[in-house]
Amino acid sequence: MAKNKLLRMDNIGIVVESLDDAISFFTEIGLKLEGRATIEGEWAGRVTGLGNQHVEVAMMVTPDGHSRLELSRFLSPPTIEDHRAAPVNALGYLRAMFTIEDIDELVSRLLKHGAQLVGEVVQYENSYRLCYIRAKDGLLIGLAEELGKK
Structure with a gap:
């Protein structure tokens, strides 16, 4: 029997609190809105185990077209937990x-949109400058600037 391959x-x-705010935040980083829709019904609840659900979703895609974020805002059932304030060592x-071109420029723009730097921008050897940043709604992302790639 052949082994299944990825x-x-x-x-x-x-899962986000405001779809519009999340789309705006990830657009500022450089992702593009690929599509937006409402997903509801019994079939969707069978996938998630939540029963009859009603969810607004937006698909954001990276400029190279290879990576996507699916942003979801649950209308029903309502969200029941919030992990956005968890520390970076939480399970x-x-x-x-x-990976971005200019970390200082992007951090500056994101701070103007209410984001907060978690620690500081640091350099790892001669390879990267890195930081963690929280969007104003608490979502945590990492930014990496490859050194010597400009």
Whole structure:
């Protein structure tokens, strides 16, 4: 019997409080809105185990077209937990990391949109400058600037 092989990773899902704010935040980073829809009904609840659900979703795609974030806002059932304030060493989803061209320029723009730097921008050897940043709604992301790639 042939072993099943992985074909690709399609997306990472993130539940958000405001779809518009999340779209705006990830657009500022450089992702593009690929599509937006409402998902509801018994079939969707069979996938998630939540029963009859009503969810607004937006698919954001990276400029190269290879990576996506599926942003979801649950209308019903309502969200029941909030892990956005969890420290970076908490179990479970931590953050998505994005490689960008100019970390200082992007951090400056994101701070003007209400984001907060978690620690500081640091340099790892001669390879990267890195930081974690929280969007104004608490979502945690990582930014990486490859050194010597400009």
